[in-house]
Amino acid sequence: MxxxxxxxxxxxxxxxxxxxxxxxxxxxxxxxxxxxxxxxxxxxxxxxxxxxxxxxxxxxxxxxxxxxxxxxxxxxxxxxxxxxxxxxxxxxxxxxxxxxxxxxxxxxxxxxxxxxxxxxxxxxxxxxxxxxxxxxxxxxxxxxxxxxxxxxxxxxxxxxxxxxxxxxxxxxxxxxxxxxxxxxNTYNEVPQPQGGELKEAPKIFKDFCKIDWNQPSQTIYNFIRGLSPYPTAFCTLNDKGLKIFKAELETKKPDIPVGAFLTDGKTYLKFAAKDGFLKLIDLQYEGKKRMSVEEFLRGMRL
CATH class of the missing domain: 3.40.50.170 (Formyl transferase, N-terminal domain)
Known part of the structure:
Protein backbone atom coordinates (compact mmCIF):
# COMPACT_ATOMS: atom_id res chain seq x y z
CA MET A 1 0.00 0.00 0.00
CA ASN A 185 -9.36 -4.21 6.09
CA THR A 186 -9.85 -4.97 9.80
CA TYR A 187 -11.65 -1.88 11.03
CA ASN A 188 -15.16 -0.53 11.41
CA GLU A 189 -15.97 3.10 10.66
CA VAL A 190 -18.16 4.75 13.29
CA PRO A 191 -20.08 7.94 12.43
CA GLN A 192 -19.39 10.78 14.83
CA PRO A 193 -22.16 11.23 17.41
CA GLN A 194 -24.71 13.88 16.55
CA GLY A 195 -26.42 16.30 18.92
CA GLY A 196 -25.45 17.31 22.44
CA GLU A 197 -23.14 20.16 23.40
CA LEU A 198 -20.08 20.34 21.16
CA LYS A 199 -17.06 22.32 22.29
CA GLU A 200 -15.04 23.90 19.50
CA ALA A 201 -11.29 24.54 19.17
CA PRO A 202 -10.87 27.51 16.82
CA LYS A 203 -7.53 28.98 15.84
CA ILE A 204 -6.10 31.27 18.53
CA PHE A 205 -5.18 34.88 17.76
CA LYS A 206 -3.22 37.37 19.88
CA ASP A 207 -6.25 39.31 21.16
CA PHE A 208 -7.63 36.10 22.66
CA CYS A 209 -4.48 35.67 24.79
CA LYS A 210 -4.92 38.75 27.00
CA ILE A 211 -5.73 37.86 30.59
CA ASP A 212 -8.98 39.14 32.10
CA TRP A 213 -8.23 39.46 35.81
CA ASN A 214 -11.97 39.74 36.54
CA GLN A 215 -12.28 36.01 35.91
CA PRO A 216 -12.08 33.42 38.72
CA SER A 217 -8.50 32.50 39.61
CA GLN A 218 -8.92 28.86 38.50
CA THR A 219 -10.17 30.02 35.10
CA ILE A 220 -7.10 32.27 34.68
CA TYR A 221 -4.79 29.47 35.86
CA ASN A 222 -6.24 27.16 33.19
CA PHE A 223 -5.94 29.95 30.62
CA ILE A 224 -2.23 30.44 31.34
CA ARG A 225 -1.53 26.69 31.17
CA GLY A 226 -3.52 26.29 27.99
CA LEU A 227 -1.50 28.96 26.18
CA SER A 228 1.95 27.95 27.46
CA PRO A 229 4.49 28.00 25.90
CA TYR A 230 2.72 29.24 22.77
CA PRO A 231 1.06 31.57 21.92
CA THR A 232 1.30 32.59 25.62
CA ALA A 233 -1.12 34.41 27.90
CA PHE A 234 -0.19 38.02 28.65
CA CYS A 235 -1.16 41.11 30.63
CA THR A 236 0.31 44.61 30.86
CA LEU A 237 2.70 45.96 33.48
CA ASN A 238 3.83 49.60 33.36
CA ASP A 239 2.17 49.85 29.92
CA LYS A 240 4.33 47.03 28.54
CA GLY A 241 3.42 43.47 27.67
CA LEU A 242 4.15 40.72 30.20
CA LYS A 243 3.93 37.13 28.93
CA ILE A 244 3.22 34.52 31.59
CA PHE A 245 4.44 30.97 30.92
CA LYS A 246 3.88 29.54 34.37
CA ALA A 247 2.00 30.61 37.48
CA GLU A 248 0.78 29.10 40.73
CA LEU A 249 -2.72 29.38 42.10
CA GLU A 250 -3.31 30.99 45.51
CA THR A 251 -6.88 30.72 46.75
CA LYS A 252 -6.59 33.42 49.44
CA LYS A 253 -9.17 36.11 48.67
CA PRO A 254 -7.42 39.35 47.63
CA ASP A 255 -7.72 42.53 49.68
CA ILE A 256 -6.50 44.63 46.73
CA PRO A 257 -8.33 45.56 43.50
CA VAL A 258 -8.69 42.99 40.73
CA GLY A 259 -5.67 43.25 38.37
CA ALA A 260 -3.44 44.90 40.99
CA PHE A 261 -0.29 43.14 42.16
CA LEU A 262 1.73 42.43 45.28
CA THR A 263 5.50 41.88 45.41
CA ASP A 264 8.34 41.84 47.90
CA GLY A 265 10.67 42.99 45.11
CA LYS A 266 12.78 39.84 45.45
CA THR A 267 11.01 36.49 45.33
CA TYR A 268 7.37 36.89 44.39
CA LEU A 269 5.02 38.82 42.13
CA LYS A 270 1.33 37.99 42.21
CA PHE A 271 -1.73 39.47 40.55
CA ALA A 272 -5.17 39.62 42.08
CA ALA A 273 -8.03 37.84 40.34
CA LYS A 274 -11.70 37.80 41.31
CA ASP A 275 -11.28 35.28 44.13
CA GLY A 276 -7.55 34.57 44.47
CA PHE A 277 -4.04 35.31 43.29
CA LEU A 278 -1.91 34.13 40.39
CA LYS A 279 1.69 33.92 41.57
CA LEU A 280 4.03 34.31 38.59
CA ILE A 281 6.85 31.78 38.19
CA ASP A 282 8.11 32.01 34.59
CA LEU A 283 7.63 35.13 32.47
CA GLN A 284 8.90 37.42 29.73
CA TYR A 285 8.71 41.20 29.86
CA GLU A 286 8.39 43.13 26.62
CA GLY A 287 11.84 43.63 25.08
CA LYS A 288 13.48 41.10 27.45
CA LYS A 289 14.25 37.38 27.36
CA ARG A 290 12.21 34.72 29.12
CA MET A 291 13.23 34.41 32.79
CA SER A 292 12.21 33.38 36.29
CA VAL A 293 10.32 35.83 38.48
CA GLU A 294 13.40 36.18 40.73
CA GLU A 295 15.56 37.21 37.76
CA PHE A 296 12.88 39.63 36.62
CA LEU A 297 12.58 41.30 40.03
CA ARG A 298 16.36 41.72 40.35
CA GLY A 299 16.33 43.97 37.29
CA MET A 300 12.96 45.66 37.78
CA ARG A 301 11.78 48.06 40.47
CA LEU A 302 8.04 47.80 41.07
Whole structure:
Protein backbone atom coordinates (compact mmCIF):
# COMPACT_ATOMS: atom_id res chain seq x y z
CA MET A 1 0.00 0.00 0.00
CA UNK A 2 1.51 3.30 -1.14
CA UNK A 3 1.07 6.31 1.16
CA UNK A 4 1.33 10.06 0.69
CA UNK A 5 1.87 11.89 3.99
CA UNK A 6 0.80 15.52 4.48
CA UNK A 7 1.97 17.57 7.46
CA UNK A 8 4.10 20.50 8.57
CA UNK A 9 5.14 20.88 12.28
CA UNK A 10 7.01 18.66 14.75
CA UNK A 11 3.73 17.08 15.86
CA UNK A 12 3.49 15.52 12.37
CA UNK A 13 7.13 14.39 12.27
CA UNK A 14 6.52 11.80 15.01
CA UNK A 15 3.75 10.23 12.92
CA UNK A 16 5.78 10.25 9.70
CA UNK A 17 8.73 8.69 11.51
CA UNK A 18 6.53 5.99 13.09
CA UNK A 19 5.05 5.09 9.70
CA UNK A 20 8.46 4.90 8.05
CA UNK A 21 9.94 2.85 10.89
CA UNK A 22 6.99 0.45 10.63
CA UNK A 23 7.96 -0.30 7.06
CA UNK A 24 5.16 1.42 5.17
CA UNK A 25 5.81 2.62 1.62
CA UNK A 26 5.91 6.43 1.78
CA UNK A 27 5.51 7.45 -1.87
CA UNK A 28 5.76 11.16 -1.11
CA UNK A 29 5.45 13.90 1.48
CA UNK A 30 3.43 17.10 1.06
CA UNK A 31 4.34 20.01 3.32
CA UNK A 32 4.26 23.80 3.52
CA UNK A 33 6.38 25.91 1.18
CA UNK A 34 9.60 27.36 2.62
CA UNK A 35 8.99 30.76 4.22
CA UNK A 36 11.39 33.64 4.98
CA UNK A 37 11.87 34.11 8.70
CA UNK A 38 13.98 36.16 11.11
CA UNK A 39 15.92 39.36 10.56
CA UNK A 40 17.85 37.94 7.64
CA UNK A 41 14.65 36.59 6.05
CA UNK A 42 16.39 33.26 5.54
CA UNK A 43 14.11 30.61 4.07
CA UNK A 44 12.78 28.36 6.82
CA UNK A 45 11.94 24.74 6.06
CA UNK A 46 9.12 22.93 7.88
CA UNK A 47 10.00 20.23 10.39
CA UNK A 48 8.36 17.63 8.14
CA UNK A 49 10.41 18.71 5.14
CA UNK A 50 13.65 18.48 7.11
CA UNK A 51 12.80 14.94 8.21
CA UNK A 52 11.70 13.91 4.70
CA UNK A 53 14.88 15.21 3.07
CA UNK A 54 17.10 13.57 5.69
CA UNK A 55 15.36 10.26 5.01
CA UNK A 56 15.35 10.44 1.22
CA UNK A 57 11.59 10.91 0.79
CA UNK A 58 10.12 12.76 -2.18
CA UNK A 59 8.80 16.20 -1.14
CA UNK A 60 6.05 18.32 -2.71
CA UNK A 61 5.53 21.93 -1.53
CA UNK A 62 2.54 23.44 -3.33
CA UNK A 63 1.54 27.05 -2.77
CA UNK A 64 -2.01 26.19 -3.86
CA UNK A 65 -3.55 22.77 -3.37
CA UNK A 66 -5.67 23.10 -6.50
CA UNK A 67 -2.69 23.94 -8.72
CA UNK A 68 -3.00 21.66 -11.80
CA UNK A 69 0.74 20.92 -11.76
CA UNK A 70 0.55 19.81 -8.11
CA UNK A 71 -2.53 17.68 -8.81
CA UNK A 72 -0.73 15.89 -11.63
CA UNK A 73 2.37 15.39 -9.48
CA UNK A 74 0.16 13.93 -6.74
CA UNK A 75 -1.58 11.58 -9.16
CA UNK A 76 1.77 10.39 -10.48
CA UNK A 77 2.66 9.04 -7.03
CA UNK A 78 -0.13 6.44 -7.42
CA UNK A 79 -0.89 6.43 -3.70
CA UNK A 80 -3.57 4.16 -2.21
CA UNK A 81 -3.94 6.25 0.95
CA UNK A 82 -3.36 9.87 1.97
CA UNK A 83 -2.56 10.68 5.59
CA UNK A 84 -2.99 14.18 7.03
CA UNK A 85 -1.43 15.30 10.33
CA UNK A 86 -1.40 19.01 11.27
CA UNK A 87 -1.61 20.29 7.71
CA UNK A 88 -4.18 22.42 5.85
CA UNK A 89 -7.76 21.97 4.77
CA UNK A 90 -7.74 19.86 1.60
CA UNK A 91 -9.94 20.49 -1.43
CA UNK A 92 -12.12 17.57 -2.49
CA UNK A 93 -10.04 17.02 -5.63
CA UNK A 94 -7.18 16.07 -3.30
CA UNK A 95 -8.78 14.15 -0.43
CA UNK A 96 -11.02 12.17 -2.79
CA UNK A 97 -8.10 11.03 -4.98
CA UNK A 98 -6.72 7.83 -3.37
CA UNK A 99 -8.62 4.54 -3.64
CA UNK A 100 -8.55 3.86 0.11
CA UNK A 101 -9.41 7.45 1.01
CA UNK A 102 -7.72 10.12 3.13
CA UNK A 103 -7.36 9.83 6.88
CA UNK A 104 -6.59 12.49 9.47
CA UNK A 105 -5.06 12.33 12.94
CA UNK A 106 -6.72 14.88 15.23
CA UNK A 107 -5.55 15.92 18.71
CA UNK A 108 -8.84 15.48 20.57
CA UNK A 109 -11.56 12.95 21.24
CA UNK A 110 -13.92 13.75 18.38
CA UNK A 111 -16.57 15.03 18.01
CA UNK A 112 -15.40 17.33 20.82
CA UNK A 113 -12.89 20.08 20.04
CA UNK A 114 -13.02 20.18 16.28
CA UNK A 115 -10.76 22.90 14.93
CA UNK A 116 -7.20 24.13 14.72
CA UNK A 117 -6.25 24.33 18.43
CA UNK A 118 -7.70 21.39 20.37
CA UNK A 119 -4.69 20.97 22.65
CA UNK A 120 -4.92 24.57 23.89
CA UNK A 121 -8.69 24.62 24.33
CA UNK A 122 -9.04 21.41 26.37
CA UNK A 123 -6.72 22.85 29.03
CA UNK A 124 -8.27 26.33 28.89
CA UNK A 125 -11.67 24.73 29.50
CA UNK A 126 -10.41 22.70 32.46
CA UNK A 127 -10.98 19.26 30.92
CA UNK A 128 -9.68 16.21 32.81
CA UNK A 129 -9.27 13.94 29.77
CA UNK A 130 -8.42 14.23 26.09
CA UNK A 131 -6.88 12.06 23.40
CA UNK A 132 -6.36 11.49 19.70
CA UNK A 133 -8.67 10.30 16.94
CA UNK A 134 -8.15 8.93 13.44
CA UNK A 135 -10.95 9.42 10.93
CA UNK A 136 -11.72 9.59 7.22
CA UNK A 137 -11.88 13.08 5.73
CA UNK A 138 -15.17 14.51 4.55
CA UNK A 139 -16.16 17.93 3.24
CA UNK A 140 -16.88 19.52 6.64
CA UNK A 141 -13.82 19.92 8.85
CA UNK A 142 -13.18 17.15 11.43
CA UNK A 143 -16.56 15.47 10.84
CA UNK A 144 -15.61 12.18 9.10
CA UNK A 145 -16.26 8.66 10.36
CA UNK A 146 -14.04 7.64 13.27
CA UNK A 147 -11.64 4.72 12.84
CA UNK A 148 -9.88 4.61 16.22
CA UNK A 149 -9.33 6.84 19.26
CA UNK A 150 -7.19 6.72 22.38
CA UNK A 151 -7.39 8.82 25.53
CA UNK A 152 -5.11 10.12 28.30
CA UNK A 153 -5.75 12.08 31.52
CA UNK A 154 -4.88 15.77 31.76
CA UNK A 155 -2.76 16.55 34.83
CA UNK A 156 -3.71 19.48 37.06
CA UNK A 157 -0.47 21.28 36.14
CA UNK A 158 -0.49 20.24 32.46
CA UNK A 159 0.48 22.85 29.89
CA UNK A 160 -0.26 22.96 26.18
CA UNK A 161 3.43 22.16 25.61
CA UNK A 162 3.54 19.05 27.80
CA UNK A 163 0.20 17.79 26.50
CA UNK A 164 1.33 18.38 22.90
CA UNK A 165 4.33 16.09 23.45
CA UNK A 166 2.20 13.33 25.02
CA UNK A 167 -0.41 13.45 22.25
CA UNK A 168 2.31 13.53 19.60
CA UNK A 169 3.56 10.10 20.76
CA UNK A 170 0.08 8.71 21.42
CA UNK A 171 -1.08 9.89 18.00
CA UNK A 172 1.86 8.35 16.16
CA UNK A 173 1.12 4.96 17.71
CA UNK A 174 -2.59 5.24 16.92
CA UNK A 175 -1.84 6.20 13.32
CA UNK A 176 0.32 3.11 12.79
CA UNK A 177 -2.48 0.98 14.24
CA UNK A 178 -4.95 2.68 11.92
CA UNK A 179 -2.90 2.20 8.75
CA UNK A 180 -2.32 -1.47 9.57
CA UNK A 181 -6.08 -1.92 10.00
CA UNK A 182 -6.81 -0.20 6.68
CA UNK A 183 -4.18 -2.30 4.94
CA UNK A 184 -5.78 -5.52 6.21
CA ASN A 185 -9.36 -4.21 6.09
CA THR A 186 -9.85 -4.97 9.80
CA TYR A 187 -11.65 -1.88 11.03
CA ASN A 188 -15.16 -0.53 11.41
CA GLU A 189 -15.97 3.10 10.66
CA VAL A 190 -18.16 4.75 13.29
CA PRO A 191 -20.08 7.94 12.43
CA GLN A 192 -19.39 10.78 14.83
CA PRO A 193 -22.16 11.23 17.41
CA GLN A 194 -24.71 13.88 16.55
CA GLY A 195 -26.42 16.30 18.92
CA GLY A 196 -25.45 17.31 22.44
CA GLU A 197 -23.14 20.16 23.40
CA LEU A 198 -20.08 20.34 21.16
CA LYS A 199 -17.06 22.32 22.29
CA GLU A 200 -15.04 23.90 19.50
CA ALA A 201 -11.29 24.54 19.17
CA PRO A 202 -10.87 27.51 16.82
CA LYS A 203 -7.53 28.98 15.84
CA ILE A 204 -6.10 31.27 18.53
CA PHE A 205 -5.18 34.88 17.76
CA LYS A 206 -3.22 37.37 19.88
CA ASP A 207 -6.25 39.31 21.16
CA PHE A 208 -7.63 36.10 22.66
CA CYS A 209 -4.48 35.67 24.79
CA LYS A 210 -4.92 38.75 27.00
CA ILE A 211 -5.73 37.86 30.59
CA ASP A 212 -8.98 39.14 32.10
CA TRP A 213 -8.23 39.46 35.81
CA ASN A 214 -11.97 39.74 36.54
CA GLN A 215 -12.28 36.01 35.91
CA PRO A 216 -12.08 33.42 38.72
CA SER A 217 -8.50 32.50 39.61
CA GLN A 218 -8.92 28.86 38.50
CA THR A 219 -10.17 30.02 35.10
CA ILE A 220 -7.10 32.27 34.68
CA TYR A 221 -4.79 29.47 35.86
CA ASN A 222 -6.24 27.16 33.19
CA PHE A 223 -5.94 29.95 30.62
CA ILE A 224 -2.23 30.44 31.34
CA ARG A 225 -1.53 26.69 31.17
CA GLY A 226 -3.52 26.29 27.99
CA LEU A 227 -1.50 28.96 26.18
CA SER A 228 1.95 27.95 27.46
CA PRO A 229 4.49 28.00 25.90
CA TYR A 230 2.72 29.24 22.77
CA PRO A 231 1.06 31.57 21.92
CA THR A 232 1.30 32.59 25.62
CA ALA A 233 -1.12 34.41 27.90
CA PHE A 234 -0.19 38.02 28.65
CA CYS A 235 -1.16 41.11 30.63
CA THR A 236 0.31 44.61 30.86
CA LEU A 237 2.70 45.96 33.48
CA ASN A 238 3.83 49.60 33.36
CA ASP A 239 2.17 49.85 29.92
CA LYS A 240 4.33 47.03 28.54
CA GLY A 241 3.42 43.47 27.67
CA LEU A 242 4.15 40.72 30.20
CA LYS A 243 3.93 37.13 28.93
CA ILE A 244 3.22 34.52 31.59
CA PHE A 245 4.44 30.97 30.92
CA LYS A 246 3.88 29.54 34.37
CA ALA A 247 2.00 30.61 37.48
CA GLU A 248 0.78 29.10 40.73
CA LEU A 249 -2.72 29.38 42.10
CA GLU A 250 -3.31 30.99 45.51
CA THR A 251 -6.88 30.72 46.75
CA LYS A 252 -6.59 33.42 49.44
CA LYS A 253 -9.17 36.11 48.67
CA PRO A 254 -7.42 39.35 47.63
CA ASP A 255 -7.72 42.53 49.68
CA ILE A 256 -6.50 44.63 46.73
CA PRO A 257 -8.33 45.56 43.50
CA VAL A 258 -8.69 42.99 40.73
CA GLY A 259 -5.67 43.25 38.37
CA ALA A 260 -3.44 44.90 40.99
CA PHE A 261 -0.29 43.14 42.16
CA LEU A 262 1.73 42.43 45.28
CA THR A 263 5.50 41.88 45.41
CA ASP A 264 8.34 41.84 47.90
CA GLY A 265 10.67 42.99 45.11
CA LYS A 266 12.78 39.84 45.45
CA THR A 267 11.01 36.49 45.33
CA TYR A 268 7.37 36.89 44.39
CA LEU A 269 5.02 38.82 42.13
CA LYS A 270 1.33 37.99 42.21
CA PHE A 271 -1.73 39.47 40.55
CA ALA A 272 -5.17 39.62 42.08
CA ALA A 273 -8.03 37.84 40.34
CA LYS A 274 -11.70 37.80 41.31
CA ASP A 275 -11.28 35.28 44.13
CA GLY A 276 -7.55 34.57 44.47
CA PHE A 277 -4.04 35.31 43.29
CA LEU A 278 -1.91 34.13 40.39
CA LYS A 279 1.69 33.92 41.57
CA LEU A 280 4.03 34.31 38.59
CA ILE A 281 6.85 31.78 38.19
CA ASP A 282 8.11 32.01 34.59
CA LEU A 283 7.63 35.13 32.47
CA GLN A 284 8.90 37.42 29.73
CA TYR A 285 8.71 41.20 29.86
CA GLU A 286 8.39 43.13 26.62
CA GLY A 287 11.84 43.63 25.08
CA LYS A 288 13.48 41.10 27.45
CA LYS A 289 14.25 37.38 27.36
CA ARG A 290 12.21 34.72 29.12
CA MET A 291 13.23 34.41 32.79
CA SER A 292 12.21 33.38 36.29
CA VAL A 293 10.32 35.83 38.48
CA GLU A 294 13.40 36.18 40.73
CA GLU A 295 15.56 37.21 37.76
CA PHE A 296 12.88 39.63 36.62
CA LEU A 297 12.58 41.30 40.03
CA ARG A 298 16.36 41.72 40.35
CA GLY A 299 16.33 43.97 37.29
CA MET A 300 12.96 45.66 37.78
CA ARG A 301 11.78 48.06 40.47
CA LEU A 302 8.04 47.80 41.07
Missing amino acids: RIVFMGTPNFAVASLSALKNSGFDIAGVVTAADKPAGRGQKLNESAVKKYAVENGLKVLQPLKLKDPVFIEDLKSLRADLFIVVAFRMLPEIVWNMPTKGTINLHGSLLPQYRGAAPINHVIINGEKETGVTTFFLKQEIDTGDIIFSDSIPIADDETAGSLHDKLMVLGADLLVKTVKAIET
